[in-house]
Amino acid sequence: ExxxxxxxxxxxxxxxxxxxxxxxxxxxxxxxxxxxxxxxxxxxxxxxxxxxxxxxxxxxxxxxxxxxxxxxxxxxxxxxxxxxxxxxxxxxxxxxxxxxxxxxxxxxxxxxxxxxxxxxxxITISVVNPKRVRAGDTVTLECGASCPLSTTVWFKDGHPVSKPNFTAQAEDAGNYFCAVEGQESVQSDPVTLDVQYSPLNVSVEVSHAGLLTVGSSVNLTCSSAANPAADSYTWYRSTGSSSVLQVGSGQVLCLPSVDLSHSGLYICQSRNRLGENNSTQVLLTVTETDSEYEGKLKCT
Structure with missing residues (x-):
C-alpha cells in the first residue's frame, strides 16, 4: 500500500x-x-x-x-x-x-x-491489467490514488522502467513498484507481473558426440523456456526424403541399441497450453563396424 x-x-x-x-x-x-x-x-x-x-x-x-x-x-x-x-x-x-x-x-x-x-x-495502489498476462498483451502500470499525484516513476526489480505502457514479453516478468518523482526512497509495495508464454529456445542435447556405431546407446534430451513449463514433448525423425516420422515422446528420447535405420535428422516439439515450438534439427549418423561394439552405453 x-x-x-x-x-x-x-x-x-x-x-x-x-x-x-x-x-x-x-x-x-x-x-x-x-x-x-x-x-x-x-x-x-x-x-x-x-x-x-x-x-x-x-x-x-x-x-x-x-x-x-x-x-x-x-x-x-x-x-x-x-x-x-x-x-x-x-x-x-x-x-x-x-x-x-x-x-x-x-x-x-x-x-x-x-x-x-x-x-x-x-490508501490505494493498483496496477491496471491483470497481474498475470500473456506475451503480446498490453500492460499499463499505474499508481492509483484518490487525489492528484505528482509525476510518478516505476521500477522493475530495482531498475528504472522507461515506459509505463508496453507489450509484455517473457523478460518483462518481475516485481514492479512505483514512487513519486523526487521521493524515490519512499516506495510502494511491489506488485508481481507474471508473463506467460509458449515454449521458446527449444534445444536438444545429445549424450554421445560424433558418429554412432550399430548397437551403441544414445540419449536425446529436450529443453525449453516456457511459462507455464512445457508439459508435452514429441520427437520426430526425418530420413532425408519428404517423410517425417514420430519416433517417441517425453523429455528424453532413449535409443538403447541403434542400427542404420536410426540415422536421420531429429526434431523435438515442446508444448504447453499456450502453444508449441520446435527445436532445430539434430543429425544422428549410425555406421557399421566389423567387430561387435564393446562397452555399450546403457540408457539412463
Whole structure:
C-alpha cells in the first residue's frame, strides 16, 4: 500500500462556533509527513480550556473515538501545532498503512464542547491489467490514488522502467513498484507481473558426440523456456526424403541399441497450453563396424 489520502470536512455548528480545515484534501506519501491545517472559533465570552485530536476505531464491535495521545503508535509521530486560541493544526510524521481511518478534532470551553466532522484517510495502489498476462498483451502500470499525484516513476526489480505502457514479453516478468518523482526512497509495495508464454529456445542435447556405431546407446534430451513449463514433448525423425516420422515422446528420447535405420535428422516439439515450438534439427549418423561394439552405453 502506498498513498495516504486525507479528506477533512469542517463543521459549522451555530453562529460563532466552527471548525475549519484549510486543506480539505491533502495527499501524502507513505513514510512522509502530513499537516492538518485547522482553525476553530467560539464566542468571545468563552475560553478554550481543552483540545484533542481523536481517531475512530472499532473496539469490541463498537465504534469509539480514541485520543491520539492514548494510542502508542502516535506518541512520537504526532505533534499538535496549534494553541488554545484558534489554531488546531496537527502534524503526523512517518505515515504508515495503519494511519488509515477517521480523525476528529474537539475543543471544550468552560460551558460547551464542540467536535469536527470526521476526516477520512484512504490508501490505494493498483496496477491496471491483470497481474498475470500473456506475451503480446498490453500492460499499463499505474499508481492509483484518490487525489492528484505528482509525476510518478516505476521500477522493475530495482531498475528504472522507461515506459509505463508496453507489450509484455517473457523478460518483462518481475516485481514492479512505483514512487513519486523526487521521493524515490519512499516506495510502494511491489506488485508481481507474471508473463506467460509458449515454449521458446527449444534445444536438444545429445549424450554421445560424433558418429554412432550399430548397437551403441544414445540419449536425446529436450529443453525449453516456457511459462507455464512445457508439459508435452514429441520427437520426430526425418530420413532425408519428404517423410517425417514420430519416433517417441517425453523429455528424453532413449535409443538403447541403434542400427542404420536410426540415422536421420531429429526434431523435438515442446508444448504447453499456450502453444508449441520446435527445436532445430539434430543429425544422428549410425555406421557399421566389423567387430561387435564393446562397452555399450546403457540408457539412463
Amino acid at each position: 502506498f498513498f495516504l489520502i486525507f479528506t477533512l470536512d469542517g463543521l459549522l455548528q451555530v453562529a460563532d462556533w466552527s471548525v475549519t480545515f484549510e486543506n480539505p484534501n491533502p495527499c501524502a506519501v507513505k513514510g512522509s509527513s502530513v499537516e492538518f491545517r485547522c482553525s476553530y472559533n467560539y464566542p468571545d465570552r468563552e475560553i478554550a480550556r481543552k483540545i484533542a485530536w481523536y481517531k475512530g476505531q472499532f473496539i469490541d464491535g463498537d465504534w469509539k473515538r480514541i485520543a491520539l495521545s492514548d494510542i502508542p503508535s502516535y506518541q512520537n509521530r504526532s505533534e499538535y501545532l496549534g494553541d488554545l486560541q484558534h489554531n488546531c493544526s496537527l502534524e503526523i510524521q512517518d505515515l504508515q498503512d495503519d494511519d488509515a481511518g477517521y480523525y476528529y478534532f474537539r475543543f471544550d470551553t468552560d460551558k460547551y464542547g464542540r467536535r469536527s466532522k470526521e476526516s477520512c484517510l484512504n
